[in-house]
Amino acid sequence: MTDAIYPQDVRVSASEIEDRAADWLMERKDERNWTEEDQKALDAWLAQSLAHQVAFFRLEAALDRAERLRALQPSVRQSNGVWSIALKAVATLSLVAIAGVVGARYMLGPRVAAYQTSIGDSETLSLGDGSQIELNTDTSLRVAQGSNGRQAWLDRGEAYFQIKHDAQHPFTVIAGDSRVTDLGTKFTLRRFPDRVEVTLIEGGARLDADKDQSTARSVTLRPGDMATVSNGAIKVARKSEQTLADELGWRHGILTFRYMTLAQAADELNRYNRTQIVITDPHVAKLTIYGAFTANDAAAFADAVQTDFKLHVENLRDRIVLAR
Amino acid sequence: MVETPNTNHENSHAREPGAGMGAPEAKAWFVREVLPLEAALMQFLRHNWRNESDITDIRQDIYEHVYGAACQEIPQSAKAFVFATARNLLINRVRRERIVPIEAAGDFEMLEMRSDEPSPDRKTIARDELRRLNAALDRLPKRCREAFVMRQVQDLSRREIATRMGIAEKTVKRHLNDAVRMLADILYGEPPDVKSRS
Numbered sequence: 001m002t003d004a005i006y007p008q009d010v011r012v013s014a015s016e017i018e019d020r021a022a023d024w025l026m027e028r029k030d031e032r033n034w035t036e037e038d039q040k041a042l043d044a045w046l047a048q049s050l051a052h053q054v055a056f057f058r059l060e061a062a063l064d065r066a067e068r069l070r071a072l073q074p075s076v077r078q079s080n081g082v083w084s085i086a087l088k089a090v091a092t093l094s095l096v097a098i099a100g101v102v103g104a105r106y107m108l109g110p111r112v113a114a115y116q117t118s119i120g121d122s123e124t125l126s127l128g129d130g131s132q133i134e135l136n137t138d139t140s141l142r143v144a145q146g147s148n149g150r151q152a153w154l155d156r157g158e159a160y161f162q163i164k165h166d167a168q169h170p171f172t173v174i175a176g177d178s179r180v181t182d183l184g185t186k187f188t189l190r191r192f193p194d195r196v197e198v199t200l201i202e203g204g205a206r207l208d209a210d211k212d213q214s215t216a217r218s219v220t221l222r223p224g225d226m227a228t229v230s231n232g233a234i235k236v237a238r239k240s241e242q243t244l245a246d247e248l249g250w251r252h253g254i255l256t257f258r259y260m261t262l263a264q265a266a267d268e269l270n271r272y273n274r275t276q277i278v279i280t281d282p283h284v285a286k287l288t289i290y291g292a293f294t295a296n297d298a299a300a301f302a303d304a305v306q307t308d309f310k311l312h313v314e315n316l317r318d319r320i321v322l323a324r
Numbered sequence: 325m326v327e328t329p330n331t332n333h334e335n336s337h338a339r340e341p342g343a344g345m346g347a348p349e350a351k352a353w354f355v356r357e358v359l360p361l362e363a364a365l366m367q368f369l370r371h372n373w374r375n376e377s378d379i380t381d382i383r384q385d386i387y388e389h390v391y392g393a394a395c396q397e398i399p400q401s402a403k404a405f406v407f408a409t410a411r412n413l414l415i416n417r418v419r420r421e422r423i424v425p426i427e428a429a430g431d432f433e434m435l436e437m438r439s440d441e442p443s444p445d446r447k448t449i450a451r452d453e454l455r456r457l458n459a460a461l462d463r464l465p466k467r468c469r470e471a472f473v474m475r476q477v478q479d480l481s482r483r484e485i486a487t488r489m490g491i492a493e494k495t496v497k498r499h500l501n502d503a504v505r506m507l508a509d510i511l512y513g514e515p516p517d518v519k520s521r522s
Contacts, residue, residue, distance in 0.1 A: 013380075014380045014383070014384030017384065022500070022501035022505055026500045051388045054354065054388050057355060058508055059504050062511050063504060063507070066476060066507060245479045
């Protein structure tokens with residue numbers, strides 16, 4: 001019986017195909033080095049046969065599961081020594097504040113749309129101009145697109161902006177008293193009760209504190225800059241690529257804690273869950289953890305720290321109490 | 325009545341290679357409905373085909389046909405379609421290879437599968453799967469796992485991993501490939517470990 005699908009009878013083994021599929025996947029995972037040409041080459045390889053497609057989809061799905069399930073190796077460990085080193089490193093980070101005078105003008109677009117996510121949810125908005133905004137947990141955002149400008153307001157929470165640059169119609173985002181004007185860019189913006197944080201991933205953006213005053217402070221952000229605006233003052237710190245990747249982990253439902261106190265980690269996790277992690281014991285609060293976790297699984301987090309720190313875990317209806 | 329899968333190669337070349345590229349719903353269906361059947365499928369294949377070294381190729385063959393058909397039209401019952409395809413392909417293979425495995429002489433035995441089990445709530449699944457994933461990772465060879473975690477969790481490039489592990493980039497590549505393949509085999513190809521279920 002002849003095999004019409006493979007006329008030249010070059011039936012490649014499933015194992016070889018699978019190996020090639022794994023190659024592509026791991027290659028693509030390295031986003032920084034993945035080019036449009038690479039994507040084209042992958043598309044071409046996929047188009048060659050159904051066998052390539054199914055092998056690729058299968059491995060891709062397995063990896064996706066690994067991605068989604070997160071908490072790959074919740075390697076929590078006690079490391080007081082390292083924590084003090086990390087503290088010193090933070091203290092030596094150069095903090096830069098640049099003052100400038102900017103005319104604070106912005107216009108309101110005619111159409112304003114409001115978006116909201118509840119706790120643990122996220123949502124991606126695609127704007128007509130090709131820009132994308134991803135809303136993290138518990139976030140409120142309004143967007144206006146008018147003929148003479150594009151504008152958004154982050155009223156609450158956190159969002160990741162990927163803005164298509166248009167010099168004629170700059171995109172501005174307002175969060176409290178701060179305003180970010182894109183200069184062709186990807187950035188995250190997060191509101192805290194007492195401050196606003198802007199992290200620039202790609203491109204450039206201008207950040208103005210005190211948006212309404214003529215004496216506003218302003219800085220131009222470069223990739224890797226993390227700016228904090230508090231009481232009208234701007235502080236900028238440089239972040240490693242590693243840190244930037246960690247900070248965007250929420251887009252895949254992942255939270256990475258590197259030498260963070262348990263209290264800080266719990267605060268972060270609590271943003272994503274109705275079931276709150278509660279720590280009252282100051283000793284427990286100061287324990288240092290290192291690991292990646294699923295954002296919306298407080299129970300898995302509690303399991304992991306329970307095992308590693310030998311903590312007592314009390315599961316109540318709406319909260320999980322960690323104690324010694 | 326089960327839809328009859330077309331496993332006849334002479335007719336199936338009407339499918340242009342890559343015809344499925346524009347069928348995202350077929351891909352979604354394949355991932356959602358077909359891959360979860362893999363553990364049962366592998367059991368079926370091992371039961372009905374004695375040459376273990378052929379199994380991966382046969383599975384791949386089945387997936388290719390099933391997905392190819394789904395690109396034309398999504399079958400109503402994934403389970404029935406996958407197993408009917410498997411059965412037909414095994415028969416084709418027996419004919420083609422002019423060998424008759426003892427088991428294949430009779431009827432192919434269809435495994436009973438419990439599809440009506442109540443599905444646990446999402447949270448239980450998530451926690452269960454988390455354990456499963458961790459168990460799967462634990463079973464990877466040490467170096468393989470190290471490389472994979474650096475890639476997957478810490479997001480390091482192959483070069484960075486090579487530097488950290490003190491090995492060649494080529495070796496890193498092999499570790500990563502092995503890791504993702506083994507992970508897929510464990511996650512899809514093996515029945516969930518009953519002991520770890522809570």
